[in-house]
Amino acid sequence: MLSDIATITNLASYAGAGVCIGLGAIGAALGEGYTAGLANQAISQKRERSGDIIKNMLVGQAIAETAAIFALVVAVLLLFVKMPSDSLLKAAALFGAGICMGFGAIGSGVGSGFPGGEACMGIARQPVMSGRLTTNMLIGSAVCQTPAIFSMVVGLMLMFMDFSKMPLYPTWAALIGAGVSTGLAAIGSGYGGGKAAGASCEGIARQPESLAQVTTTMLVGQAVSQTPAIFGLLVSFILMFKSFPESAALNSSMALLGAGICMGFGGVGPGIGNGLTAESAVKWVARNLKATGELTRTMLVGQAVSQSTAIYAMVISLVLIFVV
Amino acid sequence: MEDLTNIPQFTLELFGINLVFNTHTLIMTWIVMLSLILFGFLATRKISFIPNPFQVVAELFVQVFYDLTKDALDEKMVKKYFPLICSLFMFLLLSNWLGILPKLSEPTKDLNTTLGLGVMGFFIAHHAGIKKKGFKVYAKGYFEPIFFMAPLNIIGELAKVVSISFRLYGNILGGAIIILVVSHLIYSLILPPFLICFFSLFIGTIQAFVFTMLTLVYISVQVK
Numbered sequence: 001m002l003s004d005i006a007t008i009t010n011l012a013s014y015a016g017a018g019v020c021i022g023l024g025a026i027g028a029a030l031g032e033g034y035t036a037g038l039a040n041q042a043i044s045q046k047r048e049r050s051g052d053i054i055k056n057m058l059v060g061q062a063i064a065e066t067a068a069i070f071a072l073v074v075a076v077l078l079l080f081v082k083m084p085s086d087s088l089l090k091a092a093a094l095f096g097a098g099i100c101m102g103f104g105a106i107g108s109g110v111g112s113g114f115p116g117g118e119a120c121m122g123i124a125r126q127p128v129m130s131g132r133l134t135t136n137m138l139i140g141s142a143v144c145q146t147p148a149i150f151s152m153v154v155g156l157m158l159m160f161m162d163f164s165k166m167p168l169y170p171t172w173a174a175l176i177g178a179g180v181s182t183g184l185a186a187i188g189s190g191y192g193g194g195k196a197a198g199a200s201c202e203g204i205a206r207q208p209e210s211l212a213q214v215t216t217t218m219l220v221g222q223a224v225s226q227t228p229a230i231f232g233l234l235v236s237f238i239l240m241f242k243s244f245p246e247s248a249a250l251n252s253s254m255a256l257l258g259a260g261i262c263m264g265f266g267g268v269g270p271g272i273g274n275g276l277t278a279e280s281a282v283k284w285v286a287r288n289l290k291a292t293g294e295l296t297r298t299m300l301v302g303q304a305v306s307q308s309t310a311i312y313a314m315v316i317s318l319v320l321i322f323v324v
Numbered sequence: 325m326e327d328l329t330n331i332p333q334f335t336l337e338l339f340g341i342n343l344v345f346n347t348h349t350l351i352m353t354w355i356v357m358l359s360l361i362l363f364g365f366l367a368t369r370k371i372s373f374i375p376n377p378f379q380v381v382a383e384l385f386v387q388v389f390y391d392l393t394k395d396a397l398d399e400k401m402v403k404k405y406f407p408l409i410c411s412l413f414m415f416l417l418l419s420n421w422l423g424i425l426p427k428l429s430e431p432t433k434d435l436n437t438t439l440g441l442g443v444m445g446f447f448i449a450h451h452a453g454i455k456k457k458g459f460k461v462y463a464k465g466y467f468e469p470i471f472f473m474a475p476l477n478i479i480g481e482l483a484k485v486v487s488i489s490f491r492l493y494g495n496i497l498g499g500a501i502i503i504l505v506v507s508h509l510i511y512s513l514i515l516p517p518f519l520i521c522f523f524s525l526f527i528g529t530i531q532a533f534v535f536t537m538l539t540l541v542y543i544s545v546q547v548k
Contacts, residue, residue, distance in 0.1 A: 234486060
């Protein structure tokens with residue numbers, strides 16, 4: 001039954017679609033729940049601004065849902081687009097695409113809930129700034145989506161690129177590894193970036209004149225928190241585009257799969273850690289505007305040190321790809 | 325869907341070495357550069373107290389980026405590095421927006437462009453660091469906290485180039501791929517303009533700013 005290539009390709013695309021939207025639904029729901037919770041608290045503090053707060057909450061939730069919508073698009077494509085079934089590699093690629101987008105949507109979904117909630121609280125605290133707060137929230141949560149965008153890029157490339165000329169062993173492992181690498185590495189970065197964006201909304205509400213510096217520090221902090229996801233993207237690109245010599249031995253396949261898993265898990269912690277650093281830096285820029293330069297530099301140096309674990313993971317995955 | 329992997333190239337053989345040019349990227353980069361030169365010419369041709377529209381936009385850029393550079397560097401270094409920072413932002417902004425016009429595409433969609441700019445920023449930052457602190461103090465920074473951390477510190481510095489260039493490239497390429505796939509699925513009805521607004525105009529502006537600020541902050545970390 002299973003010997004038929006078309007059946008296996010279908011099986012992989014259905015399983016991939018299930019994994020994709022199943023995992024992808026986790027993050028956005030958590031993020032939106034957080035936003036709604038803080039919106040309730042904000043309304044109880046300032047009942048007369050409930051219209052503004054509800055409007056802001058809905059906009060924030062809509063942005064937080066983007067990651068889940070990306071996952072939905074990939075799942076629908078996996079279910080309904082007819083894939084060429086001339087090689088078993090397509091099956092591996094489709095399953096890899098599902099894993100990649102599914103995991104990749106978790107972090108960004110949770111993360112972009114933070115700025116939404118903090119912006120609602122900010123409107124209750126400083127009603128005059130509601131327009132500026134919504135703009136800052138939009139910028140912060142759009143940057144939070146970057147890791148999810150990376151996962152979607154890798155997912156779509158896995159689905160639509162033609163791998164049929166490659167040898168089946170060990171390329172199947174490289175394709176699944178490519179999906180795991182970006183997918184897992186995106187979790188930490190999305191969550192971390194959201195923390196920084198939340199702190200910036202809170203900071204602007206506390207001290208409105210700090211708007212420009214807070215937004216700039218937030219963007220730099222978020223950008224550096226995304227570095228682990230970018231390492232994941234790099235490893236995925238190498239795994240997808242490098243052509244590996246055919247070998248029936250299992251160890252070369254496992255090395256490539258291991259490279260993806262290594263970079264994926266290695267990126268989770270540094271992403272969250274960098275986000276926490278950025279959160280504190282943004283928070284204190286808002287309270288002590290004069291120290292912006294020192295705070296930004298300290299944040300960057302601290303993030304570089306906490307990123308070294310992601311660099312260890314990247315070094316090991318490159319060794320697994322090129323040396324072993 | 326074939327557009328995804330199709331890159332028009334031109335190969336020149338010179339003394340046995342194959343020089344490969346990505347023609348499309350080069351043309352787009354030249355379009356951006358020529359438009360910026362034209363903009364600079366129009367903005368500075370007749371500088372007056374009552375400014376013409378181009379002068380207003382130019383003054384806005386200069387004011388904002390002069391303040392940002394002043395926050396990050398000393399008074400003396402601002403004069404030296406501000407032109408770089410401001411023109412880098414204007415170049416990236418126009419590059420990221422170019423895709424909204426039909427038949428044109430973003431030069432930043434090609435990894436070579438962003439990697440080139442990233443390497444440029446790396447050399448400028450390290451040159452500034454060596455000049456300010458002297459080579460001995462600069463080199464000593466790599467052996468901290470302990471001497472055997474040196475290889476990892478060097479990899480960490482190189483990883484900055486990778487991260488800054490892949491961030492811009494991934495975002496712009498990602499936007500382009502998503503617009504392409506979604507437009508293909510829904511036969512280009514209704515949605516594409518909104519997607520272009522979000523990915524090209526909004527994300528493009530933010531990423532241009534992020535790239536510029538990171539280049540500035542990398543210089544600032546090296547000189548302090």
